Amino acid sequence: MDALTALQTRTATPRLVEPAPSGADLDAIIKAGLRAPDHGMLRPWRFLLVEGKMRAKLGELFVDALQPQTQEQKDKLLAAPLRAPLVIICVATIKEHPKVPPVEQIASMAAAIQNMSVAIHALGYGSIWRTGPVSQSNAVKHALGFSDRDEIVGFLYAGTPTFTDRPVPEHDQGVYVEHWQV
């Protein structure tokens, strides 16, 4: 798939099954992520790959960290990482820098996630970028080995779509774009 087609046709795919990208495909996806723009060359990107039985462990980590009040909430957290065969936890490790505020380091990680989701699509797989309360929880960050200051920018769920790509939404460019003039 050529680059423009991949960029213009990626859609989120919530229902994902085996196989997940692996081997050379996974390397290519990570390589695309690591081509994100990066002010100050701070390299804020950390990717934790969660597969197989480790997905259930991740659900347990969510439960321990968030201490849900109801069985329904607990079951939801336990099941969350099982929604795809591969979960890539994408964390921006934030550094003090006189010219690069945290928002720019988070933006760099967001660009990396988007690069990866387009690469996943170009290779014939599917993905969805998710966050939710688990991404805001300092307890989750600590359990994963990060600090309060770091940001879980996304959980990129990846695998093979169970149905062909949903229709690509068409946007009216006029709503979003205008030539600025004074």
Ligand SMILES: Cc1cc2nc3c(=O)[nH]c(=O)nc-3n(C[C@H](O)[C@H](O)[C@H](O)COP(=O)(O)O)c2cc1C
């Ligand atoms: C920062 C961020 C967080 C998101 N979190 C969630 C989420 O927790 N759950 C969800 O269903 N979609 C989430 N989304 C949206 C989906 O990834 C996806 O963009 C949305 O379903 C629209 O589909 P599309 O990307 O094909 O237009 C998030 C998107 C972004 C950019």
